[in-house]
Amino acid sequence: MPRRRPDMSSDQPGAxxxxxxxxxxxxxxxxxxxxxxxxxxxxSTVLASVVRLTRDLDLAEDCTxxxxxxxxxxxxxxxxxxxxxWLSTVARRVAxxxxxxxxxxxxxxxxxxxxxxxxxxxxxxxLRLVFTCCHxxxxxxxxxxxxxRLICGLTTRxxxxxxxxxxxxxxxxITRAKKKIAAxxxxxxxxxxxxxxxxxxxxxTVVHLAYTAGHVAAGTELTRTDLTGRAVQLARMLxxxxxxxxxxxALLGLLLMTEARxxxxxxxxxxxxxxxDQDRSRWDSALLAEGVSRATxxxxxxxxxxxxxxxxxxxxxxxPSWEKTNWVxxxxxxxxxxxxxxxxxxxxxxxxxxxxxxxxxxxAVLEELDAxxxxxxxxxxxxxxxxxxxVLTRLSRHAQAAEAYEQAIALTANxxxxxxxxxxxxxxxxxxxxx
Amino acid sequence: xxxxxxxxxxxxxxxDNLTAExxxxxxxxxGEFSAAVEKAGARILGGEALERTxxxxxxxxxxxxxxxVTDGPFIETKEALGGYxxxxxxxxxxxxxxxxxxxxxxxxxxxxxxxxxxxTPPA
Numbered sequence: 001m002p003r004r005r006p007d008m009s010s011d012q013p014g015a016x017x018x019x020x021x022x023x024x025x026x027x028x029x030x031x032x033x034x035x036x037x038x039x040x041x042x043x044s045t046v047l048a049s050v051v052r053l054t055r056d057l058d059l060a061e062d063c064t065x066x067x068x069x070x071x072x073x074x075x076x077x078x079x080x081x082x083x084x085x086w087l088s089t090v091a092r093r094v095a096x097x098x099x100x101x102x103x104x105x106x107x108x109x110x111x112x113x114x115x116x117x118x119x120x121x122x123x124x125x126x127l128r129l130v131f132t133c134c135h136x137x138x139x140x141x142x143x144x145x146x147x148x149r150l151i152c153g154l155t156t157r158x159x160x161x162x163x164x165x166x167x168x169x170x171x172x173x174i175t176r177a178k179k180k181i182a183a184x185x186x187x188x189x190x191x192x193x194x195x196x197x198x199x200x201x202x203x204x205t206v207v208h209l210a211y212t213a214g215h216v217a218a219g220t221e222l223t224r225t226d227l228t229g230r231a232v233q234l235a236r237m238l239x240x241x242x243x244x245x246x247x248x249x250a251l252l253g254l255l256l257m258t259e260a261r262x263x264x265x266x267x268x269x270x271x272x273x274x275x276x277d278q279d280r281s282r283w284d285s286a287l288l289a290e291g292v293s294r295a296t297x298x299x300x301x302x303x304x305x306x307x308x309x310x311x312x313x314x315x316x317x318x319x320p321s322w323e324k325t326n327w328v329x330x331x332x333x334x335x336x337x338x339x340x341x342x343x344x345x346x347x348x349x350x351x352x353x354x355x356x357x358x359x360x361x362x363x364a365v366l367e368e369l370d371a372x373x374x375x376x377x378x379x380x381x382x383x384x385x386x387x388x389x390x391v392l393t394r395l396s397r398h399a400q401a402a403e404a405y406e407q408a409i410a411l412t413a414n415x416x417x418x419x420x421x422x423x424x425x426x427x428x429x430x431x432x433x434x435x
Numbered sequence: 436x437x438x439x440x441x442x443x444x445x446x447x448x449x450x451d452n453l454t455a456e457x458x459x460x461x462x463x464x465x466g467e468f469s470a471a472v473e474k475a476g477a478r479i480l481g482g483e484a485l486e487r488t489x490x491x492x493x494x495x496x497x498x499x500x501x502x503x504v505t506d507g508p509f510i511e512t513k514e515a516l517g518g519y520x521x522x523x524x525x526x527x528x529x530x531x532x533x534x535x536x537x538x539x540x541x542x543x544x545x546x547x548x549x550x551x552x553x554x555t556p557p558a
Contacts (some may be wrong), residue, residue: 137527184546185437187526 005363031075034083040230042084043153048125049088054095055188063098067091126151127241128188130234133177134202135186142177147206149174162213163225164413178311200242204251204306207234211255232259239294246301253294254310257317260287271423274415276290276322288317307388308337312353327357344375352387355394366391382411386421398432438480438547443539444514450487453468464538471536472522477529482520514541521547522537 004164046067050060065089071083080086133146141163147152148162160170180186191199218392232255238248264282265275295310312333319325334350351368354360369388378384389404407423412418436552449457453556459479465484472479491508527544534542 135527136533183525183548184544185524185530187528189528191528 025133026076026079028076029121031072034079035068035071035075038071038083038087039153040375041233042087044129044151045084045126045152046087046091047150048055050095051129051188052125053092054099057181059095059098060091061150063091063095066094091212124190126237126239127190130203130238131199132181132186133187134199134206135181136202137184137186137201138177138180140202142180142201143206144209145170145173145179148210148227151234152210152227154230156225162210171323196245200245200247203238204247207231207238207252208255208306210234215258227253228255228259228262229336231255246298247304247306249294249299249301250304250310252315253296253298254306256287256291256294257310257313260284260291266370266416270416272420274420275316280321283317292318301360302338303340303342305337308333312349322384325356327353331357344372344377345381348372348378348381348384348387352383355387355391362391362395366395382408382412382417382421384408385411389421389424393428398428402432436475436523436525437530438526439442439527440546440547441482441520441522441530441537442516442543443518443520443537444512444541444543445517445539446513447478447487447515447517449517461538468537472533475524475529475533477525477533480521480523482518484518485516486549488515534550543558 039306043064047064050063051057054063067087067345070090071087080160091192130147130151133150138146139257145159145163148159152372154162156171156174158175159312160167161260165173181393190196208231211228211231214225214231232252235248235252235255238245240295242248261278263284264278264280273279291310292314295307296390298304298307301307312330315326315333316328321409329354331350334346334353337346338350348369351365351372353363354368355362356361357380366388369384369391371380372384373388385404385407389401389408392398392401392404402425405421405428407427409421412421449461469479488508488511492507493507493509495503495505497503508526520535520537522530524533527546530544535542
């Protein structure tokens with residue numbers, strides 16, 4: 001269940017940290033738990049409030065880290081009623097101290113450009129930080145790494161694990177991005193209305209990538225759920241900050257519907273269970289209901305690419321069974337998606353859905369899939385040979401199907417997926433031996 | 436405010452077909468660009484058009500040897516550097532907005548480094 005975020009309303013600059021009266025001494029275990037929870041829920045808000053003060057990402061990170069260290073030291077005397085507010089106040093105070101000490105030096109350092117204007121409330125700070133991390137002048141790789149580090153609060157080691165790169169590579173990517181933000185004068189601001197749609201798309205893409213990285217991670221189980229949880233949290237935050245935009249709603253709906261299937265996706269013995277074979281009674285009905293209602297809301301306001309993806313997920317999840325899924329409607333959604341988002345992956349998903357329309361011309365589908373094998377973007381994408389293998393099996397072209405399964409097995413980086421595909425191949429070979 | 440160098444990269448076909456009319460048309464576009472920069476509250480600090488790349492020479496510094504002079508530009512590319520501006524802008528977003536108005540197919544936008552006497556080494 002998503003945890004409630006702490007109430008941030010009392011975090012006004014000037015509310016001193018030690019004015020929070022210690023309630024009662026707290027056990028070390030309890031302190032560790034609350035600090036851990038505060039780290040997950042408030043890291044980015046605390047950081048963002050310090051960035052506004054310092055306009056220096058490295059310094060702000062240091063001060064935020066300091067505040068968490070101070071929390072571990074002082075909270076055993078009493079956990080504050082509003083941990084997030086306490087942390088922001090302390091981090092900003094640490095920052096002010098350092099700024100005073102380093103005034104002469106800092107005058108010469110490149111600073112983040114901040115839009116002039118009055119002090120604004122905290123959610124705005126966080127949104128500015130998100131848009132800074134996802135600025136189009138940064139490479140997509142850097143946007144993702146920076147968002148995982150600064151907004152999701154992952155360590156460099158965790159960022160490396162998620163992005164499947166070495167730790168020095170992840171560190172270099174983050175450092176380079178921060179330097180570019182300062183040296184090139186990337187502003188710390190929310191884009192104007194007319195540029196928002198284009199800029200929002202990058203933010204949503206990064207959140208979606210963060211979720212996907214966690215969903216099909218090759219890493220440990222722990223890293224995975226941690227990351228998907230943070231991505232969902234981030235999507236929730238975007239909805240709260242931009243309630244009138246349809247696409248954040250759609251993304252959140254999409255992620256919640258995927259989350260709802262989480263338990264049913266892996267069998268008791270740890271095997272991957274495809275959507276077709278999942279026990280639908282094991283889906284989380286609360287998450288599902290929220291996901292469907294958010295997707296519906298988003299679709300009423302437009303057909304952005306996340307709205308359409310959420311619509312596909314919704315069609316799957318509201319169907320009584322895999323067989324009774326409205327495949328015609330699913331194909332229609334992919335057709336709409338192909339107009340605004342003509343990528344080979346969308347084309348592949350469309351072909352896969354097309355193969356499931358009752359009475360579909362499987363030879364025509366196979367032709368669609370064969371054409372996609374020429375796409376360089378898909379040469380190492382296991383889902384293409386896996387889909388071809390399935391269609392070839394249904395066309396009783398078993399030798400070619402086996403070959404396609406072998407290709408898919410060679411391409412997947414995920415152990416569970418590999419076992420699943422190997423089982424399919426074994427079944428196919430057993431059938432071949434019988435006939 | 437920060438300073439940005441706009442490097443204007445275009446194909447060199449323009450030089451091949453240069454007539455009085457096309458030259459005047461290009462100058463008019465650059466005049467309009469200058470007006471747009473001022474209207475945005477930014478400033479042009481400098482800028483020039485360049486002769487074509489076949490007129491370029493490159494001096495290569497070589498360790499332990501005399502510098503070597505070669506013909507042609509430093510790097511042969513399909514799109515060549517044809518001119519530049521130095522622009523004083525509020526931030527990168529404003530610089531990029533202005534670069535979109537610049538009459539050139541490709542504009543590389545680079546921040547100018549602060550090398551004044553009290554500057555710290557770049558991060």
